[in-house]
Amino acid sequence: MSSNFFQPDSCNRRDFMTATGVLVVGGLFSCTQSDETQVNSKTQPKKLLAIPTKMITVRIRVGKIRNKDGFVLDGNHICLTKEGWKLPSTNTLSPETIDQVMWIRAKDTHTMIMLEKIKRCSGIISMHPRPKISPHSFDIVVHLPMEEYLPGVIAGELYSHWHPDTFAAQAVAARSYAAAQHLQRKETSHYDVSDGPSSQVFLGDVALDVAHRAVKDTHGVLLTWKDTVVPSYYSACCGGMAAVASDAISSSHLHDIPPLGGRGGTDACTSLGVHQWTATRSHRNLKKRLEQWSGSFTNHPLGQLGSIQSIIPVQTNKHGRPVGLEIIDHKKNHHKITAKQFVHVANTPFPAIPKPTPKVWSSCLVASRSGSDIELRGVGMGHGVGLCQYGAQVLAGKNTSWESILEWYYPRVTLASVL
Numbered sequence: 001m002s003s004n005f006f007q008p009d010s011c012n013r014r015d016f017m018t019a020t021g022v023l024v025v026g027g028l029f030s031c032t033q034s035d036e037t038q039v040n041s042k043t044q045p046k047k048l049l050a051i052p053t054k055m056i057t058v059r060i061r062v063g064k065i066r067n068k069d070g071f072v073l074d075g076n077h078i079c080l081t082k083e084g085w086k087l088p089s090t091n092t093l094s095p096e097t098i099d100q101v102m103w104i105r106a107k108d109t110h111t112m113i114m115l116e117k118i119k120r121c122s123g124i125i126s127m128h129p130r131p132k133i134s135p136h137s138f139d140i141v142v143h144l145p146m147e148e149y150l151p152g153v154i155a156g157e158l159y160s161h162w163h164p165d166t167f168a169a170q171a172v173a174a175r176s177y178a179a180a181q182h183l184q185r186k187e188t189s190h191y192d193v194s195d196g197p198s199s200q201v202f203l204g205d206v207a208l209d210v211a212h213r214a215v216k217d218t219h220g221v222l223l224t225w226k227d228t229v230v231p232s233y234y235s236a237c238c239g240g241m242a243a244v245a246s247d248a249i250s251s252s253h254l255h256d257i258p259p260l261g262g263r264g265g266t267d268a269c270t271s272l273g274v275h276q277w278t279a280t281r282s283h284r285n286l287k288k289r290l291e292q293w294s295g296s297f298t299n300h301p302l303g304q305l306g307s308i309q310s311i312i313p314v315q316t317n318k319h320g321r322p323v324g325l326e327i328i329d330h331k332k333n334h335h336k337i338t339a340k341q342f343v344h345v346a347n348t349p350f351p352a353i354p355k356p357t358p359k360v361w362s363s364c365l366v367a368s369r370s371g372s373d374i375e376l377r378g379v380g381m382g383h384g385v386g387l388c389q390y391g392a393q394v395l396a397g398k399n400t401s402w403e404s405i406l407e408w409y410y411p412r413v414t415l416a417s418v419l
Contacts (some may be wrong), residue, residue, distance in 0.1 A: 011310065020385055023230065025176050049229040049254065050185045058178050060202055061191040062121070063114045066133060067253060071140065072113040073104070073125070081133045085127075100164055101190075102127040102236070108206060118119035119195070121152065122203035127192045141191045149381035155202030155211040155258055160388060165398035166389070167214035169405040171230040172386045172415070175222040180221045180231035180254075192406065223259065223406065224416045230259045232410065234387035239364045239380025240270040241321035248340060248363075249325075259410035262319050270379075279358040279376045283308055286374050288353050290327070290337075293345040306331045306376055311367035313339070321384060322363055339363030340383075361415075362409040386410060 056159045059201035065071055070079025076091040085102050087095065096103045102109070104125040112119045123144040130137040153174045154167055177200060183193040206212075221232040231254055233245060242262030245255035269275045287308055294302030306329030309383075314336070315324030325342050327335040346360040365378030395405050403415055 003220055007398070009048075034417070048413045049180055051227060051229055052179060052183070056179055056182050057143050058145045058193065059191045060142045060149065061139050061145065061194045062142050062202070062204075062367075063112060063117075064137075065114065066134045066137045067115065071115070071137070075112055078102075078127070080127075080129060080136045080138050080318060085213065096358055100129050112248075118288065119204045120174055122148070126165055126190070130135075131132055137342070139191065145242040146178065147174060147219060149178065150215045151179075151208065151211040152203045152206050153200050154209045154214060155206040156203040158393075160208055161212075162393050164214060165216075165396035165400065165405065166212055168218050168391065168402035169387060169392050169396070170234070171214040171218045172221050172223060172402070172406055173234050175218070175221065176230055176232035177234075180229050184254075187300060187304050188294060207335065217273065218402070220417045222418055223410055224414045224417055225257050225412060228254075228257070230257065230410060230413060232382065233260070233381025233385040233392075234409075235380070235384055236295050236388075237269050237272075237275050237362075237381040237390040238267050238384040238388040239275050239362060239378070240266045241317045241364060241380070241384065242267070242317075243316045243321050243363075243384030244319075244323075245385045247317055248385050251393070258412040262317065262409060263322075263408055263411050264319065267391045268394035269388050271394055272390055274390060276379050277361050277377075277381070279360055279378075281346070281356075281360075281374045281376065282354070282360075283369065283372055283374050285353055285356075289325065289345055289348070289350055289356065289377050290379065292350045292353070293341075293348070301335050302327070302337065304333070305335055308334060309344070309368075309369045311365070311376070313366065322365070325363075325365075339365075 001060070011371060040354045063071060068079060070077060072078070074093065076088055076093055079086050086099065093104050094106065097106065107122055109120060109122045110125060121142055121144070124145065126141045128141060130139060150171055154170045154173040157174065158167060158170055178193055181199070185192050217392045222230045233249060244262045245260035249255055290302050290305055294300040305327065308327055309330055310328045311314060312326055312328070313324070314326045315321035315322070317323050322339045325337050325339050327337060329335065340363055343360055343363050346355050349356060358376070360376060362378055362380035362382060362384065364380045364384070365376050367374050367376040387406070392405050392409070395408070406415065407413060
């Protein structure tokens with residue numbers, strides 16, 4: 001690795017939260033398959049994500065109200081009590097309550113003022129009680145046709161000055177991800193996606209022209225493979241090495257398809273200094289964090305972790321990206337942990353342990369002891385599955401079309417205009 005490493009503290013773009021790699025989401029989803037003939041027939045998609053034939057209305061959770069104060073919608077204070085919904089008697093919202101869910105049917109532009117944010121967006125709004133959390137807890141869900149939803153996503157995911165073909169590629173990836181989420185969750189949940197990095201960023205109504213043009217130019221296009229919609233994950237930067245969804249996200253049969261198996265070769269993002277990073281952590285705090293995490297697993301070997309000396313990759317996917325790490329302590333003991341688990345543990349707050357900063361940006365890393373600290377050096381920002389946003393921008397700058405960008409990041413994919 002060169003000395004030109006990305007420094008997270010200098011990053012001023014939504015803190016690159018979509019790149020933290022914790023997207024058990026967003027993520028997230030054996031690495032030995034190179035084409036469709038090698039897909040295990042027992043784990044092939046079971047047509048659960050059949051390609052839709054009509055426009056999808058996306059259900060976006062834009063707020064989680066967990067306090068007695070509720071929130072403000074178009075100037076009206078709304079809260080939930082043990083007795084039910086409480087609104088001002090002079091409200092002009094014309095609410096309708098069905099099975100305890102409150103609906104605001106007007107599709108006008110709404111302004112929502114919540115404890116942590118202000119959101120402005122059009123669409124129907126529903127509010128869903130969460131009694132298992134508390135009597136005053138509820139979720140706020142906005143219902144938007146797919147093509148109206150997407151501009152607010154890609155405006156939040158990319159820098160506004162980036163290339164139109166980067167925006168177009170991101171629009172198709174975001175559309176396919178949202179469609180897959182809807183198809184998986186429509187019968188089991190009151191929302192499909194959330195508006196933050198655990199799903200995909202949604203800013204609400206936006207006026208960014210390049211975002212609207214990208215959605216229009218790719219209208220209805222989805223990423224498909226055979227007869228299924230591809231759950232098209234993406235991250236800020238793959239660091240040059242592709243991840244495989246079945247490792248980085250989950251072992252779901254939905255991920256056992258070639259488009260999520262990772263492209264071959266080195267990615268274009270390696271031409272940018274931003275693809276590399278360093279992070280220095282207190283040895284003591286990192287050890288405590290790993291011990292607390294391992295304490296939730298019976299007889300997990302990290303329970304006997306000594307003084308950390310180094311962390312090295314010991315297992316990689318077919319593209320060379322680490323999927324397994326070994327933590328070596330001062331007694332030469334080797335403690336195994338998956339790369340995904342390590343990133344999660346390294347970035348998760350624990351009681352009585354200082355805040356986990358600086359951020360560990362990806363699982364492509366090595367680490368060594370430096371005095372009382374551990375120095376981590378890595379590449380990439382995020383889980384590395386599918387579209388690499390920085391790499392897409394480099395390719396677009398070389399006049400690569402958005403179609404070719406998507407075909408590079410999702411091998412054997414078919415671009416189908418279906419909505």
